[in-house]
Every structure is written in structure tokens, then in C-alpha cells.
Amino acid sequence: MKVAVITRSGKEFFKGGLELNDSATVADLQEAIYKRTKKYHPSRQRLTIPLQPGSKEKPTVLQSKKCLKEYSDGNTDKLTVVFKDLGTQVSYRTLFFWEYLGPLVIYPIFYYFPVYHFFGYRGERVIHPVQTYALYYWCFHYFKRIMETFFVHHFSHATSPLSNVFRNCAYYWTFGAYIAYYANHPLYTPVSDLQMKVGFGFGVVCQVANFYCHLLLRNLRSPNGSGGYQIPRGFLFNVVTCANYTTEIYQWLGFNIATQTVSGYIFMVVAASIMTNWALAKHRRLKRLFDGKEGRPKYPRRWVILPPFL
């Protein structure tokens, strides 16, 4: 089968196209493009079927496991694909590791080292019990996230653009420092003992629930980044589409009830809004995929992310 590779402006990406087996898969095509161009690793390639000019539809993206024949529309000896470079990619595991490492390291620095001397606070620092528990809670949280990244999550895509490393690290590391600064401050004012216990207790319960959600999500997918979507079922997923985000938000609420910093609450609100955007997209996607037609199951009525609001 002859495959012509063109750019989005219609030009030939490289002369002569490629010659592949009739039974070749998209993954084979990606390998061939990589061999030919030497620069574009398969994870950077976005291959689509060319659209009719003026068509308002979204282009069909070629999926790596499928056979090229499935896209050639009956014409088995020639196929044209449109190439887009997604830029340098890193694996999701790399991205998440660096994002989460920042908070894990930065927070203890504010706790253990005389950082506040540089802000003009001389003299001895009294450390309240809640501040010590907050340190353990925070570090456990990010340690858990790193462990889940390597041992639990099955990712929908194998990679993410390199620019996301800088953007995401800026987000996590800056907020980490912003919260750590106030939570470990020499002039920190603790809440009541009861409030602290309620906060941390609730937070721990939510973290455990969150972990269980991650286990359930993992079992919906195969391990090698081939994606695919299933209707999540079991535990809180029967009620909320993105129960994993729900438990994550409530876990931060627990932390904030116990530590009571404005910076912690700001972080929680920002994180919740980011997750809400993701949740709406996921909920919509699942409803679209599982429309009840042609033998497909119908996506059940569920909250999106935060009952009773959304």
C-alpha cells in the first residue's frame, strides 16, 4: 500500500511517500515516518485523514493499534494522511513526577530550615502540633501521588508536550511554596484541637477514597497507553462521573479546615475549577460515546463532579 504524507497546508511532507504492507497498522506507519525523517518520534506524530475542503467536521485521528486498511475507504493501494508535529513530548510519568516532587521537597524546607530569617523574622520559632501534622499530611499526599503515577494509573495518552512540564511545575511549585510559607510561619495561628482533628480526619478518609477511585479507574484500561473509554462503575462512580476529582477536592478541604490558611483555600478553589473543566469534558465525552444507540450502553444519569452543585 502506498501512503502519501502531507502537511496541513497540503504540501508533500517528504518526497515519494511510503510503501507499506497491506496489513500494516498505524503504528507501523508511524515507525516508517520516524525512520524516514529521523526527527519525528511516533509520540510526536498526529496523523489524520484529510478533510474535504470547507468541511466543518473534526478530522479523524489515526489510532496506532488499527490497520491502515480501515482508513483507506475501500481503496486498498493508496492512502493519504495529514501530518502534524505535536512538539517534543515527555511521558506522563515524567511530567507528573516533576510536578509532584516540587511540593514534596519545598514544604519541608519551610518547616525544617530557618527560612523565615530571610524574611526578617529573628528568634526562636514555636512549632504547633497542627503544623507538624500538616507536614506529614502534605508530604503523604504528594508521596501517594508519585506512587500512583508509577504503579496505579493507566494513562489515556502515553505522552504530553514538553511545555506542559514548565507550566505544570510552575503551578504546583509556586502554590506549594505559597501555602508552605503561611502554614509554617512563626506567627502562625492554629485552630482549635477539635477543628484540626475533624479536618485531618476527613482529609484522610477522602484520600483513601480517592485511592480506591484510582484503583477502579485503572481496571477500566489496559496498561500500555492505548486509551479507550469505558463507563466507570462501582463505589462513588455510580453517583458521580469524576468521583476521583471529587475526593481530591474534598481532601484539600480537609487539609484547609485543619490548617486554615487563605492560600490553602485559594489553591483548592483554583484546583477545583481546573478539575471541573476536565470533568465537564469527560462527562460530555462519555455521554456522546455511550448514547444508547446501535447496541451501545446508554450513559446513566450522574453528577459530573460536585454534587449537589454540578
Next chain:
Amino acid sequence: MAGALSVLKRIYLTIYNWTIFFGWFQVLYLALKTLKESGHEHVYDAIEKPLLYAQSAAVLEILHGLVGLVRSPITATLPQISSRLYVVWGILWSFPETQSHILVSSLVISWSITEIIRYSFFGTKEALGSAPSWLLWFRYSTFLLLYPTGITSELGLIYTALPYMKESEKYCIRMPNTWNFSFVYSYAAILVLGIYVPGSPHLYSYMLGQRKKALSKSKRE
């Protein structure tokens, strides 16, 4: 019904644009008059009222964008209006020591000329259906000079206000408090100055792009 609504919209926007136009015209007139008669130290006192009114009214434009009354995306208008309100209320009005500075004159002259052209452009467009090509040219050309002069004035005034921010502790929240929060207005001001560094070239090149689009479109028509 739809026809009546669109007529109502046009009437409202025509009145809005020309009212604000008049406000900024007052600012320019009084600024130039005071500059000539009394000197730059007195310019702020002369223009304070129309400036506060005309600039604050611009929050309505955010509303207009949100409800779809106008096409401008709020991602473009929100930063613009926020920075204006910050300089007017957060710097000039809050720290009277800055009001006699010569940069106040360059600031309000840059702003008022820009706004007079902008509001008369929109006011004419809403009232008559289109604006004359010379007005279009002014709207997309005067920024070439007035944005740099305006931005320089803004930066300079924020910078001169810093010592007064530190000394007065105005708008500051200090530790300890039950919400474990602090806010130091002068640090926030320095952050704002920092945002100007990437923000100004971005805004300027956005306007250059808009200029190209608008002036080539009118050539073709």
C-alpha cells in the same frame, strides 16, 4: 421583536459611547487648559472627577462583552480595564503624593486622546452603521505612539508610589491573624510591574495585528 431589540441595543450603545466620549473630552480639555495656565502639579485636581467617572464606567464594557452586546472578547478587555482601574484608583486616588507628578499629565493626555478616538469611532458606527475611514485610521494608528507613552507613564507612576505604599501600610494585612494570611500592597505592585514586562509587548503586537487586519479590510472594501 428581534428587530426592536436590535434597535434598542443600537440606541443604548450610541448613548453609552458618546457619553463616555464626552467624559474623556472633558479630561483632555481640562488637562491641557490646566497645564497651560497652572502647570503640571495641578492637572490631577482639575481632571479628577471626569477621570474617575469615565474610567470607572468602563466596567460596563465587561458586562457588554459577557452578555454578548458587543463582539470584543473579554480576554482582551478585562486586562486592559483592570490595569486602568488599578492605576486610577489603586495608585493615583489612593496615594495623593503621586498626584502632582508630571507623569500624570502624560498619562491622562495619552489615555484621553486614545479614548476620544475609540469612543467616537464606536459611537459613530452604532449610530450611522459605519465610521469614516479617517476615523478608522486614527483608531488603529495613534496607539503606535500613545501606547508607549501611556505605558511608560503607568509604570513610572506605580514606581513613584512604592515608597508611599510601604510607609502608609495602606491595604496591607499583616500576620498574625486567624486566617493566616498576609498581603503587602507594595509587593503586589512590584508583581504588577513585572507583568507589564511580557504584557506590554504582547498587547502592542496584538494591536499591530488588529491594525493590519482593519486597514487592509477597509482598503479592499
